[in-house]
Structures are given as structure tokens and as C-alpha cells.
Amino acid sequence: MCPISRNNSSDQYKIARERMVKNQLMARGITDNLVLDAMNKVPRHLFVDEALTDQAYQDHPLPIGYGQTISQPYIVALMTQALELKGHEKVLEIGTGSGYQAAVLAEIADKVYSVERVPQLLSKTRRLLDSLGYTNCFLKLDDGSWGWEEFAPYDAIIVTAASPNVPDPLLKQLKDPGILLIPVGDEFSQNLIRVRKINGKYIREDLEAVRFVKLIGDHGWKQ
Numbered sequence: 001m002c003p004i005s006r007n008n009s010s011d012q013y014k015i016a017r018e019r020m021v022k023n024q025l026m027a028r029g030i031t032d033n034l035v036l037d038a039m040n041k042v043p044r045h046l047f048v049d050e051a052l053t054d055q056a057y058q059d060h061p062l063p064i065g066y067g068q069t070i071s072q073p074y075i076v077a078l079m080t081q082a083l084e085l086k087g088h089e090k091v092l093e094i095g096t097g098s099g100y101q102a103a104v105l106a107e108i109a110d111k112v113y114s115v116e117r118v119p120q121l122l123s124k125t126r127r128l129l130d131s132l133g134y135t136n137c138f139l140k141l142d143d144g145s146w147g148w149e150e151f152a153p154y155d156a157i158i159v160t161a162a163s164p165n166v167p168d169p170l171l172k173q174l175k176d177p178g179i180l181l182i183p184v185g186d187e188f189s190q191n192l193i194r195v196r197k198i199n200g201k202y203i204r205e206d207l208e209a210v211r212f213v214k215l216i217g218d219h220g221w222k223q
Contacts, residue, residue, distance in 0.1 A: 013045055016057040020044075024059050025077045032081045038107035039077050044070075046128065047100040066118045068213055070098045071160065075210065077104075079158055082181050082194055082207060085109055089155035092173065094144035094215065099125035099137075101160055106137045113151050115144040117216060145217030147173045154178065162190045162212040167219035176200060183212045187221065 045056035061069040096116035116122040152173035159182035183190035192207040214221040
């Protein structure tokens with residue numbers, strides 16, 4: 001992929017990404033080379049508002065408008081690593097947001113399908129991903145709790161918003177075998193849950209305590 005402007009080619013952003021990968025990711029147990037390479041390549045500063053560019057590679061989430069956030073780099077890497085991608089997969093993402101997680105996934109997976117419910121975010125993100133050359137990333141405006149049945153089943157499904165439970169449509173759209181990753185809990189705190197589908201059975205594993213914005217939809221939070 002070929003990143004675009006906002007001085008992306010300058011040494012300061014390259015150095016910031018390298019420092020992020022070493023100090024925030026590798027130091028905290030991110031070992032998957034595909035994930036580390038993707039995080040080192042995607043220009044995170046282009047996925048935040050220009051006023052926040054100087055904070056883009058710091059170890060915390062940032063607001064992106066409309067009550068949404070871009071997750072801290074470590075959480076993006078952790079969730080991507082937990083999907084155990086090898087490079088041939090078709091991935092469904094629920095909650096496109098700024099598009100940063102989608103871009104990281106698109107660096108690794110064969111195809112990424114991403115669903116966003118906020119039209120203003122989707123329009124902005126589509127333009128950015130297109131300009132960066134992510135031709136393997138497909139976006140849709142919809143209630144993400146229903147998934148994207150048209151292209152199911154998916155090798156992996158990642159939900160970047162918190163739900164009170166695991167939406168049943170997402171389980172049905174998961175390939176066997178496959179991995180679904182989702183924050184589950186109340187609106188203030190959740191556990192990151194990995195669900196493996198193996199021989200028609202779902203095996204649930206708690207990974208880490210997290211805090212995400214709510215998944216709004218028919219199979220998530222009503223508002």
C-alpha cells in the first residue's frame with residue numbers, strides 16, 4: 001500500500017511507528033510478525049483529526065467524532081493477533097470507525113468487509129482507505145449487529161464495539177473453523193471474548209479486560 005500526504009513520508013512518523021511497535025506492542029507480548037509489520041506500516045496519524053496528529057502513536061485511544069474512538073495501538077494489535085490470521089482469510093469487521101483497524105486487517109487478510117452505522121464516518125473513512133490503495137477493503141452502512149450475510153461465512157469476525165452478549169447473527173456467519181472476537185459486558189467495562197467455532201461447537205475464552213463504546217443495534221444496545 002502507498003500512504004498519502006500529511007507529511008507521512010517524513011522521518012518523524014516512521015520513527016514514531018517504530019517506537020510504538022517496540023515499546024507498546026513487542027514489550028507487551030505482541031509477537032505475531034504479520035501484526036507487527038502491519039502496525040509498523042499503516043500511517044495511524046492519517047486516521048485521526050489533524051489537531052490530534054501529534055498524539056496518534058501514543059498509548060491511548062483518541063476521539064474521532066460522533067461519540068466514537070480509535071482504539072489505542074496495543075488494543076488494535078492485541079485484537080488482530082487474537083484472530084490468528086495467516087494471510088488468506090476473509091474477515092468481517094463490525095464498527096469501521098476511522099478505518100485504522102480495517103487498514104491493519106487489510107495489510108494481512110485477503111479481504112476485509114467492514115460495517116459502520118454512522119454515515120458521516122463511513123463516507124470519510126471510505127475516501128481515506130481508497131486514497132491509501134486498500135482495494136481489498138469493502139465498506140457498508142448498516143446495523144453491524146446483523147453482520148454482513150451476503151459474503152458469509154467469514155474466517156474471522158472482529159467487533160470493535162461492546163455488546164451485552166455475542167450477537168447470534170455473527171455466530172451464524174462465522175466459518176467452521178473460525179474465530180470471533182468481541183468485547184462483552186456492560187456499558188462501562190467488558191471482557192474481550194474470543195469464540196472459536198469448531199465442529200459446530202462454540203468455545204469461549206476470556207482474553208483481557210477492556211472498555212469500548214457501545215455496539216448500537218438490534219442485537220446489541222438499543223441506544
